[in-house]
Amino acid sequence: MNLKPLQIGELQIQYPIIQGGMGVGISRSHLAGAVSANGGLGIISTAQIGYDEPDFEKDQEAANLKAVGKHIRVAKEISQGKPVGVNIMVATKDYPAYVRAAVEAGVDAIISGAGLPVKLPEYVGDSGCKIAPIVSSEKAARLMLRGWEKKYQRTADFIVIEGPKAGGHLGFSADNVEKITSEEYDGEIGKIISTVREYEERFSRKIPVIVAGGIFDHEDICHAISLGADGVQIASRFVATEECDADERYKQAYIQAKKEDVEIVMSPVGMPGRALRNAFVKLIEKKPLPVSRCYHCLEKCNPAKVPYCITKALINAVRGDIENGLIFVGDNVGRITKMTNVHDLMMELVQGKQAIPSHH
Ligand SMILES: Cc1cc2nc3c(=O)[nH]c(=O)nc-3n(C[C@H](O)[C@H](O)[C@H](O)COP(=O)(O)O)c2cc1C
Structure with a gap:
């Protein structure tokens, strides 16, 4: 077409x-x-x-x-x-x-x-x-x-x-x-x-x-x-x-990802998100990660109540810290x-x- x-x-x-x-x-x-x-x-x-x-x-x-x-x-x-x-x-x-x-x-x-x-x-x-x-x-x-x-x-x-x-x-x-x-x-x-x-x-x-x-x-x-x-x-x-x-390591995480590595996680933004199930995701599922510093990124976020700081998790990811970062992906990442x-x-x-x- x-x-x-x-x-x-x-x-x-x-x-x-x-x-x-x-x-x-x-x-x-x-x-x-x-x-x-x-x-x-x-x-x-x-x-x-x-x-x-x-x-x-x-x-x-x-x-x-x-x-x-x-x-x-x-x-x-x-x-x-x-x-x-x-x-x-x-x-x-x-x-x-x-x-x-x-x-x-x-x-x-x-x-x-x-x-x-x-x-x-x-x-x-x-x-x-x-x-x-x-x-x-x-x-x-x-x-x-x-x-x-x-x-x-x-x-x-x-x-x-x-x-x-x-x-x-x-x-x-x-x-x-x-x-x-x-x-x-x-x-x-x-x-x-x-x-x-x-x-x-x-x-x-x-x-x-x-x-x-x-x-x-x-x-x-x-x-x-x-x-x-x-x-x-x-x-x-x-x-x-x-x-x-x-970072190159972020791109490689996409290339290596398989269909079954994808998971729906909750985000401090108040909506579900789709991400790779890595060490970070496994960790936040077990216990909340206390927020040590607030970046004031969201209009509605209570750092005392959220399971993790989304800004920190996403900055870790873009910098290539693949295990301590939150790697958002689309459902079809496994095909890349x-x-x-x-x-x-x-x-x-x-x-x-x-x-x-x-x-x-
Ligand atoms: C890593 C990543 C970050 C994203 N960040 C944003 C964002 O900041 N704002 C937004 O509206 N959508 C965001 N999205 C959604 C995309 O803009 C897009 O609409 C969606 O992922 C399309 O699906 P696809 O990834 O299967 O092509 C993000 C998606 C990914 C994969």
């Missing part, structure tokens, strides 16, 4: 593939810039993005906000001006400040999940920055679209539907996430798309729908498009690329078996099996 470009307002993305934002530090300027340079839409995750900045220990928020601007600029240099987006979790402490920092740096699009970005239109104002909520159910889609219409007389520029096979935090109960079948979820995707179509009519404009979670190859992309989607968001597959911003680069991966996704790698 020939994939059509993704049109988001005046932004044109050559291939309808968005690289999902991955915190902490997994998708920053190098990965996102490379994806955009190769015809997709690269997404930087702002979650603790400044973790390796010299002033992070002193004032993590100031370091993060500075790093947001820096990474957007670097990504746009790499992409040679092609659109680049950010992913900002609604649960982030001082969420509006991150939105403003991204808009100021000239980001082209903001995708927000881990909560409903009810006030996002207000924070981006009339900057022209494209905005998209991440939803996992028809109910959430309707709530978002109705809320934005009522309060701001506007609608989403695009919408991301994230299913139960995604990596990182999941918009489902821990029970449901493992029970829902692909067929059932395809039905939900259909319902969400119908809801979005109502809003397209009301606003006389196209609202592209992007499907995420467990998309592995060209065939999966075609399947999402056959359901009525305009594009896909893929995250896990981009980890085992040369350009991914994580080799290292590649963004160009070859994009070509494989776009063309299917006949893709001929340029090098390696």
Whole structure:
């Protein structure tokens, strides 16, 4: 199947593939810039993005906000001006400040999940920055679209539907996430798309729908498009690329992981997450790890009550401390078996099996 470009307002993305934002530090300027340079839409995750900045220990928020601007600029240099987006979790402490920092740096699009970005239109104002909520159910889609219409007389520029096979935090109960079948979820995707179509009519404009979670190859992309989607968001597959911003050991953990190494864990964010069952996960299942230092990363987190500090666990992971870190993965991580680069991966996704790698 020939994939059509993704049109988001005046932004044109050559291939309808968005690289999902991955915190902490997994998708920053190098990965996102490379994806955009190769015809997709690269997404930087702002979650603790400044973790390796010299002033992070002193004032993590100031370091993060500075790093947001820096990474957007670097990504746009790499992409040679092609659109680049950010992913900002609604649960982030001082969420509006991150939105403003991204808009100021000239980001082209903001995708927000881990909560409903009810006030996002207000924070981006009339900057022209494209905005998209991440939803996992028809109910959430309707709530978002109705809320934005009522309060701001506007609608989403695009919408991301994230299913139960995604990596990182999941918009489902821990029970449901493992029970829902692909067929059932395809039905939900259909319902969400119908809801979005109502809003397209009301606003006389196209609202592209992007499907995420467990998309592995060209065939999966075609399947999402056959359901009525305009594009896909893929995250896990981009980890085992040369350009991914994580430590080499993190990428190797993905390559080595088998299907049975994946587990649903509870996160201080208050949502279940999908991660590798490593020494860290086994430890927190037995007893909570006291939080020795709070990074004030989440709007709602009580360090005295949570089973572990998610910022510390994710920073350990991105730095390559594979046993003491929390390694978020998508359900299909077991199918990733080799290292590649963004160009070859994009070509494989776009063309299917006949893709001929340029090098390696
Ligand atoms: C390591 C990792 C970190 C992630 N971090 C975030 C994040 O910070 N914010 C977010 O909205 N989604 C996050 N996600 C979800 C992805 O953006 C994406 O929607 C999802 O993983 C898609 O499924 P796939 O990995 O099967 O392609 C993360 C996923 C992974 C694997």
